[in-house]
Amino acid sequence: MSEIKTLSSPLRISPQPTLKIRKSERTRAAILNAGVEFVWSHPFRDLTVNVLMASTGLSRSAFYQYFKDLQDLMESLLDLLKNEVYAVTGPWFEGTGDPVILLNDSLAGLVDVCYRLGPILRAADDAAATDERYEKVWKQFIEQFDDAITTRIKADQEQGLIPNFDARPVAEALNRLDVFTLLDAFGQHPRKQPEPVYEALSRIWISTLYGSEWLGKRSSDLVRT
Amino acid sequence: MSEIKTLSSPLRISPQPTLKIRKSERTRAAILNAGVEFVWSHPFRDLTVNVLMASTGLSRSAFYQYFKDLQDLMESLLDLLKNEVYAVTGPWFEGTGDPVILLNDSLAGLVDVCYRLGPILRAADDAAATDERYEKVWKQFIEQFDDAITTRIKADQEQGLIPNFDARPVAEALNRLDVFTLLDAFGQHPRKQPEPVYEALSRIWISTLYGSEWLGKRSSDLVRT
DNA sequence: TTTAATTTCTGACATAATGTCAAAATATAC
DNA sequence: GTATATTTTGACATTATGTCAGAAATTAAA
Numbered sequence: 388m389s390e391i392k393t394l395s396s397p398l399r400i401s402p403q404p405t406l407k408i409r410k411s412e413r414t415r416a417a418i419l420n421a422g423v424e425f426v427w428s429h430p431f432r433d434l435t436v437n438v439l440m441a442s443t444g445l446s447r448s449a450f451y452q453y454f455k456d457l458q459d460l461m462e463s464l465l466d467l468l469k470n471e472v473y474a475v476t477g478p479w480f481e482g483t484g485d486p487v488i489l490l491n492d493s494l495a496g497l498v499d500v501c502y503r504l505g506p507i508l509r510a511a512d513d514a515a516a517t518d519e520r521y522e523k524v525w526k527q528f529i530e531q532f533d534d535a536i537t538t539r540i541k542a543d544q545e546q547g548l549i550p551n552f553d554a555r556p557v558a559e560a561l562n563r564l565d566v567f568t569l570l571d572a573f574g575q576h577p578r579k580q581p582e583p584v585y586e587a588l589s590r591i592w593i594s595t596l597y598g599s600e601w602l603g604k605r606s607s608d609l610v611r612t
Numbered sequence: 613m614s615e616i617k618t619l620s621s622p623l624r625i626s627p628q629p630t631l632k633i634r635k636s637e638r639t640r641a642a643i644l645n646a647g648v649e650f651v652w653s654h655p656f657r658d659l660t661v662n663v664l665m666a667s668t669g670l671s672r673s674a675f676y677q678y679f680k681d682l683q684d685l686m687e688s689l690l691d692l693l694k695n696e697v698y699a700v701t702g703p704w705f706e707g708t709g710d711p712v713i714l715l716n717d718s719l720a721g722l723v724d725v726c727y728r729l730g731p732i733l734r735a736a737d738d739a740a741a742t743d744e745r746y747e748k749v750w751k752q753f754i755e756q757f758d759d760a761i762t763t764r765i766k767a768d769q770e771q772g773l774i775p776n777f778d779a780r781p782v783a784e785a786l787n788r789l790d791v792f793t794l795l796d797a798f799g800q801h802p803r804k805q806p807e808p809v810y811e812a813l814s815r816i817w818i819s820t821l822y823g824s825e826w827l828g829k830r831s832s833d834l835v836r837t
Numbered sequence: 838t839t840t841a842a843t844t845t846c847t848g849a850c851a852t853a854a855t856g857t858c859a860a861a862a863t864a865t866a867c
Numbered sequence: 868g869t870a871t872a873t874t875t876t877g878a879c880a881t882t883a884t885g886t887c888a889g890a891a892a893t894t895a896a897a
Contacts, residue, residue: 410845410893432742435883446847451885513741517657550824556812560793564816567792568785587781591789594820599775635864635874660854671876676856 397503398423398467415453417443422460426510428576431461431517434510458521461514464507469528471500480535486543487597487604491589497565498585505573512570532562540596549596561592622728623648623692640678642668647685651735653801656686656742659735683746686739689732694753696725705760711768712822712829716814722790723810730798737795757787765821774821786817 400419421442425434434457440447454460475496479489501508515525536558543549565588572579593601625644627637646667650659659682665672679685700721704714726733740750761783768774790813797804818826 414845430741430744432744436885437883447884448848448886449846452845456885516655516738516741519655519657552815553808553811556808557815559796560789560809560812560816563792563796564785564789567788571784571788583778583781584785586778587785590777590782591785591816591820594824595816599819599823639874661856662854672855673857673877674875677874681856 398507400467411453414443414445414449418445418450418453419460419463422464423507426464427506431457431510431513456518458514458518461511462521462524465511465524465528468500468504468508468511471504472497475500476532476535480539485604486548487593487601488606490592490596491605494565494588494592495585498569498581498588501569502573502578502581505569505578506575509570509574512566512574529562529566533559536562543596557595561595564588564591623732625692636678639668639670639674643670643675643678644685644688647689648732651689652731656682656735656738681743683739683743686736687746687749690736690749690753693725693729693733693736696729697722700725701757701760705764710829711773712818712826713831715817715821716830719790719813719817720810723794723806723813726794727798727803727806730794730803731800734795734799737791737799754787754791758784761787768821782820786820789813789816 400416400423418439421439422434425439425442436447436450436457439457440450443449454463476493478484479486479493482489511525515522533555537555540549540554540558544551544554568584568588572584573581590602593599593604625641625648627633627641643664646664647659650664650667661672661675661682664682665675679688701718703709704711704718707714736750740747758780762780765774765779765783769776769779793809793813797809798806815827818824818829
């Protein structure tokens with residue numbers, strides 16, 4: 388029906404650069420891009436196969452050649468998000484070095500990624516309410532971090548860097564603090580400023596885990612606007 | 613189609629006890645109760661006007677005499693939640709007395725309410741992804757607390773009880789910490805144990821606001837199982 | 838380049854949900 | 868018990884989903 392207004396998202400999907408590029412790969416990428424564009428400026432609930440495919444010039448039924456349903460498409464978009472998030476949070480989980488600085492860097496990176504891809508993240512969350520299968524995928528994405536954070540807290544507790552509380556529920560709560568805060572701050576237009584969000588998350592994580600005496604300890608001020 | 617399996621929710625709506633009870637009031641209450649029962653053991657996405665009304669014995673179209681749509685019904689259920697939450701969080705916002713103890717009491721009460729009504733809370737959140745108008749109602753419910761928490765933090769900052777950081781973003785983050793943590797812990801079957809959730813939230817709030825030296829300060833151990 | 842094989846795309850169909858409305862059924866007031 | 872007002876219903880128009888057989892196109896082979 389109506390044209391897709393596009394605030395043009397920063398994410399662009401291109402086919403795998405093999406020698407022979409099958410038409411189907413280009414079409415798949417085109418549909419994914421149409422999805423990103425739509426979801427960048429419209430809520431997931433307004434996405435239908437109709438409006439999506441209209442913006443590609445293909446017929447509605449062509450969609451089903453490539454995706455089982457809209458949640459299946461969102462799963463592909465979520466994969467892109469995952470890579471970005473993993474890249475930026477890795478250091479605190481595995482890394483050696485000052486834990487407070489590593490934590491701050493991870494949080495700063497996370498804020499940056501979620502700022503850049505906020506509306507897509509938001510769609511990835513909204514879609515979870517619409518489909519049981521996809522909901523599990525989304526939950527698993529979040530719960531992965533429960534494990535990683537718990538492990539890191541326990542390790543630092545053994546070092547005497549973090550007080551000896553029950554790590555798992557605190558890890559879960561801090562993880563959900565991040566997810567919901569970032570969704571809310573960057574998942575809609577206009578997005579909030581990233582700096583105050585980073586400041587708040589950093590303050591809460593560090594006060595809770597390492598103690599407020601470490602609040603200022605940062606490697607840099609790299610949070611981009 | 614299929615019968616509603618009922619783990620029987622603890623919330624029951626009855627008509628206003630005026631002298632003459634109109635049939636319509638009883639019907640409205642019956643529909644609301646059917647909604648609660650459904651949502652207690654099924655995700656909101658599976659709720660249709662059809663299945664809802666089937667469980668009342670009335671025709672599908674009767675629904676529209678009482679509610680604009682399913683989100684309108686959820687708004688009524690949300691009102692019930694609101695009252696319970698307000699009752700329990702009031703003390704920390706307005707109250708005089710030891711702020712740490714009041715905060716702990718509020719959190720304990722909040723955990724208790726959300727434990728008892730978890731699946732309904734969950735539905736109230738899921739429904740927000742399905743409708744623009746209702747989404748605003750839900751967001752406003754959450755954002756009310758942003759204001760209240762910010763005010764309380766600023767007040768305690770003036771007293772020198774809380775360090776002088778930018779109150780608003782921290783308030784927003786702590787609020788979202790609660791919402792998402794409680795949704796996740798109690799919004800599905802089986803619900804998590806309330807105690808560890810309360811312990812984690814209390815630790816995070818108090819470490820962040822008043823400092824970890826106050827962590828043990830409680831009025832009681834009233835969190836029910 | 839032409840043709841044959843394969844892949845991709847499309848229109849039509851069956852199904853399920855929504856919301857509306859005039860008419861039927863029921864409740865309430867007198 | 869009857870008249871009036873309220874409540875309920877079944878039928879309809881609309882919109883979305885997912886499937887499938889056949890049409891169109893791409894690709895591979897000669």
